[in-house]
Amino acid sequence: MFAPYRKILSAPGAWGFSGSGVLARLPMSMVTISIVLLVEAVYHSYALAGQVAAVYTVAQAVGAPQISKLVDSHGQARVMRPSLLVAMTGLVGLAVAAMLHGPSWLLYPTAALAGLTVGSMGALVRSRWNRVVENARELHTAYSLESALDELVFVVGPVLSTTLAAAISPVAGLLIAIVAAGAGGFWFLAQRATEPPASGRPEVGQRGSVMRSWGMVIIVVVFISIGTIFGSVDVSTVAVAEAAGVPGVAGIVLGVVALGSLFSGLLYGAREFTMPAWKRFVIGVVPLTMGLGLFALVDTLWALAAVGFVTGFAIAPTIITGNALVQQLVPPNRLTEGLTWVGTAIGLGFAVGSSIAGRVIDLHDAHTGYLVSLGAAGLAAVVALSTAAVLRAITTTGPRVASR
Numbered sequence: 001m002f003a004p005y006r007k008i009l010s011a012p013g014a015w016g017f018s019g020s021g022v023l024a025r026l027p028m029s030m031v032t033i034s035i036v037l038l039v040e041a042v043y044h045s046y047a048l049a050g051q052v053a054a055v056y057t058v059a060q061a062v063g064a065p066q067i068s069k070l071v072d073s074h075g076q077a078r079v080m081r082p083s084l085l086v087a088m089t090g091l092v093g094l095a096v097a098a099m100l101h102g103p104s105w106l107l108y109p110t111a112a113l114a115g116l117t118v119g120s121m122g123a124l125v126r127s128r129w130n131r132v133v134e135n136a137r138e139l140h141t142a143y144s145l146e147s148a149l150d151e152l153v154f155v156v157g158p159v160l161s162t163t164l165a166a167a168i169s170p171v172a173g174l175l176i177a178i179v180a181a182g183a184g185g186f187w188f189l190a191q192r193a194t195e196p197p198a199s200g201r202p203e204v205g206q207r208g209s210v211m212r213s214w215g216m217v218i219i220v221v222v223f224i225s226i227g228t229i230f231g232s233v234d235v236s237t238v239a240v241a242e243a244a245g246v247p248g249v250a251g252i253v254l255g256v257v258a259l260g261s262l263f264s265g266l267l268y269g270a271r272e273f274t275m276p277a278w279k280r281f282v283i284g285v286v287p288l289t290m291g292l293g294l295f296a297l298v299d300t301l302w303a304l305a306a307v308g309f310v311t312g313f314a315i316a317p318t319i320i321t322g323n324a325l326v327q328q329l330v331p332p333n334r335l336t337e338g339l340t341w342v343g344t345a346i347g348l349g350f351a352v353g354s355s356i357a358g359r360v361i362d363l364h365d366a367h368t369g370y371l372v373s374l375g376a377a378g379l380a381a382v383v384a385l386s387t388a389a390v391l392r393a394i395t396t397t398g399p400r401v402a403s404r
Contacts, residue, residue, distance in 0.1 A: 017125060017128050023180055026184065030157040041165070046361050046362050047359045047362045063115060076195050077189045090111070141270070148316060161173030166247055210329075227351075232373045234350075236369030236370050243365070257309065260310060263313065276395065281325060289376075326342060328395045
């Protein structure tokens with residue numbers, strides 16, 4: 001099973017950029033939950049915590065595609081080094097403002113500054129694989145590896161955040177995320193041999209957004225809905241665990257979901273598929289959304305973990321296939337921008353889900369937040385099923401894969 005992974009990792013520089021990319025992506029599983037834990041602990045409001053987390057993720061949704069455009073045109077290191085410094089500064093400002101119990105309005109601009117400039121490290125890593133692999137089969141394995149590593153990050157990150165917050169300080173998880181962003185990010189950007197070449201300023205007719213493609217619109221709408229599920233599940237699980245008197249268990253439950261996704265991602269990448277990507281995408285969305293929607297129907301943390309582990313097996317394959325569809329829909333010199341929209345859509349949905357769920361929890365009870373997950377799950381399934389014919393028509397030309 002691991003032979004395909006050994007082959008792609010034998011490419012020059014692959015271990016270095018993929019490994020450093022894992023550390024650089026650790027904040028994506030820690031920042032939002034750390035913000036929720038910190039703000040709720042200091043200001044005693046899930047609504048405020050969800051809103052600040054939402055500001056961060058919405059700002060990232062706005063900023064990341066624009067940063068990716070610059071990355072495609074001018075190169076990863078040239079754009080991301082100063083951008084990452086600004087993002088770290090914003091997160092430090094948020095941590096200081098919260099720990100000093102400053103006015104709550106101070107939390108919003110610092111969160112926005114960090115989100116606008118943090119970019120999408122996952123897209124940067126995946127775009128490098130397009131430079132070092134030789135064919136579509138290897139690219140499928142590479143994307144599967146990165147999705148599995150994403151899930152590893154989501155196994156470790158929430159557990160680390162909640163454990164540090166409970167055992168040391170509410171701000172500890174956010175501080176570790178800042179350190180990981182700096183250490184991993186600058187280590188990744190120092191590896192210039194595998195960095196994709198800058199394409200230069202696009203021609204006048206190519207300066208619009210890749211979102212002009214109907215296929216990209218469909219993918220983004222589906223992933224916004226999936227992100228809404230993730231955001232509402234995260235906030236609701238933290239609230240349920242705190243209501244039960246075991247706040248540290250929230251990270252374990254969320255980590256178990258990611259663990260199921262990690263296993264499925266590795267298995268998925270080791271196989272070769274003849275079924276077209278659009279069909280695998282639709283087939284993956286339906287069980288994913290149905291399973292995560294079931295969170296609204298179970299009432300214990302251990303039942304949540306069990307349902308989440310099984311449902312997690314649909315997460316990585318769906319995200320892998322979504323990235324593969326992007327590969328078919330955007331020009332090679334706009335790939336970083338296209339891949340960023342997948343993460344951006346999930347992040348935007350996460351902001352919506354966490355904000356709405358936080359308000360619902362404040363008005364009712366912890367478990368009611370899962371009703372937000374159920375509604376978003378239904379929307380994702382409906383959109384995927386109703387637009388399957390459109391995706392099939394748009395992607396019949398097959399994927400474009402960059403060679404060495």
